[in-house]
Amino acid sequence: MGIDVESHYLRYGPMVLRRCRTLLRDPAKAEDAMQDVFVSLIRSEDRLRDEAPGALLLRIATNVCLNKMRGARRRPEDAPGDDDLALRIAQADDGGGDAESRTLARSVLGKLFGNNDPLAASTRSLAFMHLVDGMTLEEVARESRLSVSGVRKRLRGLKGRLAELEGV
Amino acid sequence: MQQNNRNVPDWLLERLALGELDAETAADVRRRLAAEGRSPDDIAAAVAASNREILAELPATQAAAEIRQRAARAAAAEQPARRRGIFLMGVPLALAGGLALTQLMWRPAHPDEGAVSRVGENPEIITVKGADLKVYVYRRGATGPELLSDGARATRGDLLQLAYASKNAGYGVLLSIDGAGKVTLHLPEAEGGRAAPLREGGATVRVPSAYQLDDAPAFERFFLVRSTQPFSVTTATEAARSLAAQPSARRQALALPPGFEQISLSLDKTHAAKKELP
Numbered sequence: 001m002g003i004d005v006e007s008h009y010l011r012y013g014p015m016v017l018r019r020c021r022t023l024l025r026d027p028a029k030a031e032d033a034m035q036d037v038f039v040s041l042i043r044s045e046d047r048l049r050d051e052a053p054g055a056l057l058l059r060i061a062t063n064v065c066l067n068k069m070r071g072a073r074r075r076p077e078d079a080p081g082d083d084d085l086a087l088r089i090a091q092a093d094d095g096g097g098d099a100e101s102r103t104l105a106r107s108v109l110g111k112l113f114g115n116n117d118p119l120a121a122s123t124r125s126l127a128f129m130h131l132v133d134g135m136t137l138e139e140v141a142r143e144s145r146l147s148v149s150g151v152r153k154r155l156r157g158l159k160g161r162l163a164e165l166e167g168v
Numbered sequence: 169m170q171q172n173n174r175n176v177p178d179w180l181l182e183r184l185a186l187g188e189l190d191a192e193t194a195a196d197v198r199r200r201l202a203a204e205g206r207s208p209d210d211i212a213a214a215v216a217a218s219n220r221e222i223l224a225e226l227p228a229t230q231a232a233a234e235i236r237q238r239a240a241r242a243a244a245a246e247q248p249a250r251r252r253g254i255f256l257m258g259v260p261l262a263l264a265g266g267l268a269l270t271q272l273m274w275r276p277a278h279p280d281e282g283a284v285s286r287v288g289e290n291p292e293i294i295t296v297k298g299a300d301l302k303v304y305v306y307r308r309g310a311t312g313p314e315l316l317s318d319g320a321r322a323t324r325g326d327l328l329q330l331a332y333a334s335k336n337a338g339y340g341v342l343l344s345i346d347g348a349g350k351v352t353l354h355l356p357e358a359e360g361g362r363a364a365p366l367r368e369g370g371a372t373v374r375v376p377s378a379y380q381l382d383d384a385p386a387f388e389r390f391f392l393v394r395s396t397q398p399f400s401v402t403t404a405t406e407a408a409r410s411l412a413a414q415p416s417a418r419r420q421a422l423a424l425p426p427g428f429e430q431i432s433l434s435l436d437k438t439h440a441a442k443k444e445l446p
Contacts, residue, residue: 006232013231014222015182015215022178031226038235039242052188058179133177142193143179 003045005038012053013038016061023065033068037061055143062125123154130155176200184208185215230400236425237403241410244423301431303342303392304331304372322435324383330354330375332366332392338429339363340394341404342375345412347386347437351405354379354390363399381437387418389434395427403428 016037020030037060129140130151137155141148176197183189184197198208306313308327316322332342332355341363342355355375356364367373381388393404407422414420422430
């Protein structure tokens with residue numbers, strides 16, 4: 001039994017589109033991504049049995065958009081106006097808004113969106129939720145159905161990898 | 169709980185507006201909003217207003233149809249071999265030539281006409297064969313128009329007149345794909361709009377303009393797509409473009425959303441002798 005696409009779109013489509021617009025900053029690309037999100041939902045509808053659609057769709061949207069940004073070789077810090085995004089990441093990072101954390105945040109962006117990004121998609125999504133969305137580790141864990149320690153471990157691994165890559 | 173003095177993330181506001189946050193988290197979000205001097209009711213109203221704006225811009229019926237189409241395309245792309253050869257052509261016609269297009273009569277129904285067959289294992293794609301929906305291709309000849317059957321040989325320069333017949337009411341798009349991967353829209357004539365209302369009752373309806381075959385290789389395949397509901401022409405043209413890009417374009421069905429019907433007729437240009445184009 002397939003999901004009722006129209007009713008799901010009516011309830012969640014605008015939310016998904018807002019999410020995609022926020023991440024991609026391009027109306028046409030966002031609409032394209034929004035459709036991909038629902039296609040992904042159709043193809044993995046069994047996941048709807050286990051959790052609320054809203055969180056699942058927001059996570060799928062995040063992954064879809066990050067993949068599109070990678071595919072387009074788009075690095076947010078290179079795009080006009082994306083200083084604001086970098087600043088948000090810097091301010092949202094645990095270390096506060098100092099120069100060091102800003103540098104780290106920029107590096108995070110680069111690693112998150114670079115074509116050679118070695119991170120798993122799920123880790124990118126978690127990092128984005130924490131660093132860009134400004135969610136606490138608890139919130140990220142709750143919305144991702146992971147343990148806080150699991151999220152912390154993955155993000156610690158991310159920072160460790162960044163430090164390693166940058167010779168810090 | 170980890171302390172958080174930042175603004176409430178949009179993610180959580182969306183989830184609050186949906187009413188999907190658990191009680192504890194929702195209460196925490198409301199407390200934080202209050203600390204920020206923001207009202208949950210105002211947030212909910214802003215989200216609702218944005219929802220209305222987006223749904224007006226991208227109506228659910230249209231968006232859902234496009235999403236289903238995209239999903240069907242993705243599924244089709246993953247399973248090309250399973251459908252190959254299963255698509256049934258629906259126009260095995262052999263009307264006598266020489267009739268004026270406007271004077272055509274229906275031949276008696278074929279024994280299997282009217283049946284609806286499903287393509288492969290994908291229940292979302294329905295083809296109709298038989299008297300319910302037909303596409304006709306006529307070639308201008310020295311002695312009058314010649315009705316071409318499925319698989320008929322054709323060549324560059326042939327001047328074709330297209331027609332359809334639909335017993336049931338609905339909306340339709342008539343297009344063709346060729347061996348060069350090109351998609352040509354025949355009805356309606358303008359891409360980007362809505363599908364044309366089909367005349368019901370089974371009468372033969374000519375497409376306004378004739379069509380001349382170009383030098384694209386191998387084949388020209390005509391599709392008539394019908395739905396009982398209005399739909400965007402791009403629903404059909406995108407499915408056609410997707411199919412035209414595949415090696416199996418000559419045999420496979422269009423990947424369309426549920427509720428769409430389709431019928432096709434192919435002309436064989438494999439052995440075509442070239443005519444001079446005017």
